[in-house]
Amino acid sequence: MEMKDGNPTIFVIMGFGFSLATLGVQQILLMPDLTGATIYGLIVGSLAEFIGGIWLFVKKDTYMGSVGTTFGAWLIGYFLFSTQGVQMKLFSPLSSALYCFALIPPVILLTYPAIKFKARELTFVFFLLIGVLLFLGSGNISYANAKIFLRIGGILSLGTALLLWHIGWNFIKQMVHELMESR
Template sequence: MASIGTPSERAAAATGRGVKFQEAGPGRFISDPAALGLAGFALSTMTLSFINAGILPQADAPVVLGLALAYGGVVQLLAGMWAFVKNDTFAAVALSSYGAFWISFYFLQHTFIQQIPAGDRSGALALYLLCWGVFSLYMWIASFRVSIAINAVFITLWPAYVLLGLGKAIDSTPLFHIGGIFGIATAAAAWYASAAIVLNKTFVRDLLPLGELRSAQQDLATRP
């Protein structure tokens, strides 16, 4: 995310230009889709996490559904597809997956949750959240090759899923609320990363540092 893929992408980011790909057709440039995907993820996560943390009542949950489907879901999924075109594996997998998460969340809350027996809902939701925690954990490990800003997103995201899942599993409201607080931190980090990409590329200077980390491609390039 944030010009993650190849050294050529990083060079293009430094000049504020998109990355030109032969597959995209002559004269076309692909801008960095990570800023859009991160923004959709951040806004949807922030609104839901305020409810999960107990700051807003559960009765306000329907306000999240539109965001979940449109901005966190469809828009983020599209950003993930554009990241595939950009040959940015990390951003493509992350944005596409969390876009799918928000779409599944919408349909789960809007339709399918009522089909689960009331006594089994907590366990089913716990499994759903914990599995997303596993995915987020290995994405966090991969983020050590990306940037400090993206690492900050994932170092708070996987505990958020785990705490929310455990809160559902053992019916612990305090644990669930702590998971919501981690979600707020995740959203704040994602918003920062999105803002940094937009501002840095718009002003063609590092107004907000991302703390880019050494990539595997750079390691290979410097080997004797």
């Protein structure tokens, strides 16, 4: 079974979904025992996104390459911020909020091509991601409502992961179809 080209988009989307799923479950349940899975989910998913994004650039898919590398790099930074940043006493709720909020403009910019390409599912992913970033960031600065904001961010994160996996499933079915035709 040999494919002519391969599709690194599957790698990007599945990794992205994985990191968002671990983050979502941890934020919904707010259990410290889940932090380890979330932290490692972020680094594993971010590496898949970033490497897949570079692979997409090599294949001249600049848009999805930009999506993969932007989110992959951001998540690598978030992993480092959540681990090394804590040890270096750089991590604070307000810094975490800023880190989330600062990604919203790039997400909005990356949404534009999805809208123009009429990629409805991907457009919805971006709208969900904006919600994830808004609620997770707000959960770090709104002390009275922090838990509910974090939980809403977690629900949106898990919903985004499920939608990404659905998109990934469509790419996998396409790959299988191509493999079957090449036999």
